[in-house]
Amino acid sequence: MPRPMLALYLRETRLGVRAGSGALTGILFFLAVIAVIPFGVGPDLNLLARIGPAILWIGALLAGLLGLERLFQADREDGSLDLLIAADRRHMLAATVFVKCLAHWTANILPLVAVSPLLGLFMNVPPFGIGAATLTLLVGTPAIPFIGAVGAALAVALPRGGLLVSVLVLPLTIPVLIFGVSAVRGAVADPDPFLPAFLILAALTLFFGVIGPLAAAMALRWSGD
Amino acid sequence: MKRRRTSAATGRIANRAKQRYLPIMNQPPKQTRLMALANPTRFLSLADRLVPWLGALSLAVLVVGLYLAFTAPEDYQQGITVRIMYIHVPFAWIAMFCYSLMAASALGTLVWKHPLADVSLKAAAPIGAVFTALALFTGSVWGKPMWGTWWVWDARLTSVFVLFLMYLGIVALTRAMDDPARSARAAAILTLVGFINIPIIKFSVDWWNTLHQPASVFRLDGPTIHASLLWPLLVCALGFTLLFLTLHLMAMRAEVWRRRVAAMRRLSARAADLRPAGVRAG
Numbered sequence: 001m002p003r004p005m006l007a008l009y010l011r012e013t014r015l016g017v018r019a020g021s022g023a024l025t026g027i028l029f030f031l032a033v034i035a036v037i038p039f040g041v042g043p044d045l046n047l048l049a050r051i052g053p054a055i056l057w058i059g060a061l062l063a064g065l066l067g068l069e070r071l072f073q074a075d076r077e078d079g080s081l082d083l084l085i086a087a088d089r090r091h092m093l094a095a096t097v098f099v100k101c102l103a104h105w106t107a108n109i110l111p112l113v114a115v116s117p118l119l120g121l122f123m124n125v126p127p128f129g130i131g132a133a134t135l136t137l138l139v140g141t142p143a144i145p146f147i148g149a150v151g152a153a154l155a156v157a158l159p160r161g162g163l164l165v166s167v168l169v170l171p172l173t174i175p176v177l178i179f180g181v182s183a184v185r186g187a188v189a190d191p192d193p194f195l196p197a198f199l200i201l202a203a204l205t206l207f208f209g210v211i212g213p214l215a216a217a218m219a220l221r222w223s224g225d
Numbered sequence: 226m227k228r229r230r231t232s233a234a235t236g237r238i239a240n241r242a243k244q245r246y247l248p249i250m251n252q253p254p255k256q257t258r259l260m261a262l263a264n265p266t267r268f269l270s271l272a273d274r275l276v277p278w279l280g281a282l283s284l285a286v287l288v289v290g291l292y293l294a295f296t297a298p299e300d301y302q303q304g305i306t307v308r309i310m311y312i313h314v315p316f317a318w319i320a321m322f323c324y325s326l327m328a329a330s331a332l333g334t335l336v337w338k339h340p341l342a343d344v345s346l347k348a349a350a351p352i353g354a355v356f357t358a359l360a361l362f363t364g365s366v367w368g369k370p371m372w373g374t375w376w377v378w379d380a381r382l383t384s385v386f387v388l389f390l391m392y393l394g395i396v397a398l399t400r401a402m403d404d405p406a407r408s409a410r411a412a413a414i415l416t417l418v419g420f421i422n423i424p425i426i427k428f429s430v431d432w433w434n435t436l437h438q439p440a441s442v443f444r445l446d447g448p449t450i451h452a453s454l455l456w457p458l459l460v461c462a463l464g465f466t467l468l469f470l471t472l473h474l475m476a477m478r479a480e481v482w483r484r485r486v487a488a489m490r491r492l493s494a495r496a497a498d499l500r501p502a503g504v505r506a507g
Contacts, residue, residue, distance in 0.1 A: 150414070150415070150418055151415075154398065154411040154414060154415055155398075155401075155411075157402075157407065158401055158402065164397060164401055167390075167393075167394050167397060168394045168397075168398060168415060171390040171391050171419075171422075172391075172418065172419065172421075174387055175425075211418065211421075215414055215417070215418050218335075219410070219414045222407075222410045223407070223411075
């Protein structure tokens with residue numbers, strides 16, 4: 001990673017994990033969503049074992065959407081967004097957005113992935129399924145900020161764009177959810193293969209890693225007043 | 226001394242350039258037909274002329290198409306429910322056609338900055354949402370007797386449902402911003418990103434083994450549907466497409482007028498502000 005990008009990554013990550021930022025709240029939200037599910041569907045351990053990986057994925061998806069609208073808004077408020085856009089000549093804006101997304105993922109979503117084995121254990125998911133769920137989350141969740149960056153960039157000038165960002169982004173994340181969950185199902189149940197779905201999931205992350213920052217950079221460049 | 230001579234020289238060159246190019250500059254720029262439509266007044270007069278004809282034509286084609294649909298032979302397996310196909314399939318086609326039209330408009334906004342492309346996108350989104358909802362509704366009415374369920378989460382149905390959500394998302398985004406220029410660019414980018422879904426919808430029945438039947442009309446080896454059922458379907462599709470174009474043109478016309486009204490309100494408010502307090506009527 002070039003030095004300015006590394007500096008940006010470290011800055012964003014540091015801002016993300018700092019007290020008062022949304023990262024810890026995101027994890028709490030994830031825990032709360034997971035904890036609510038057994039109350040809703042009943043404490044039947046067999047059922048929970050079957051739907052556990054899917055619940056982990058949905059929880060991670062919702063928690064990943066939570067802090068997205070702040071991705072560019074804080075920078076816009078203190079003016080550093082304008083500097084990042086103005087530095088487009090030296091550091092491609094899409095690359096800047098890419099690094100910001102990675103930092104957002106590190107600060108907000110990576111902790112969720114780290115606690116997901118424990119929650120899988122609560123859900124009575126078999127050990128092999130826990131491993132598969134954690135692996136798919138690790139590979140698939142970076143797509144969430146990449147897609148979300150587009151929504152965040154579009155709604156950056158809106159005073160209350162948070163809900164709108166989620167509404168815009170959620171339909172686009174459905175393929176990631178589908179292949180993430182089907183890869184886990186393939187790992188747990190024998191007839192379905194694990195690898196094809198897992199590879200498609202990885203391909204989706206890479207695809208959105210290109211498309212998302214490019215579209216977000218375009219939206220940011222035109223959001224200026 | 227030197228500087229004066231230089232400025233005189235540049236002045237002379239500029240004068241010569243003016244003499245040479247003035248006749249060209251005074252001519253109106255050569256306009257393509259699409260660019261001519263960028264003039265809202267010209268567009269409005271064209272739309273005013275087109276809308277009654279298009280409306281009448283779509284009504285006539287629809288009457289013929291629906292008559293053909295009701296007199297077409299029943300399917301040997303599906304019985305009378307096959308007639309739902311004559312409206313369901315055109316609705317689904319238009320749902321995708323409308324999104325493709327919006328994506329083309331988005332390109333028109335972002336690349337060529339055509340002033341009407343944004344109007345077209347904004348006007349098409351609610352119409353597309355309604356056609357998608359109708360396709361989902363008629364499909365589930367057909368699915369209840371045929372599949373025994375109102376809804377299944379198979380690839381085709383899910384991707385069309387996602388299309389419906391995206392239409393609503395675009396509508397929400399265009400309504401959330403009051404500055405038309407900014408909302409135009411935002412909606413255009415969102416539309417282009419969401420265009421990924423269109424090939425997914427089209428090929429979902431080939432890529433995944435779904436409950437929804439695979440393509441039977443647009444195939445490389447010709448349609449697998451019998452001609453007695455195909456012709457009414459094509460006439461209905463043409464009729465509904467004309468209807469969609471009519472509605473789209475009407476919505477675009479309304480949007481152009483809405484912007485004019487907003488601009489005139491702003492102007493009159495500004496004029497009222499500038500007027501001295503004593504003169505203000507009331």
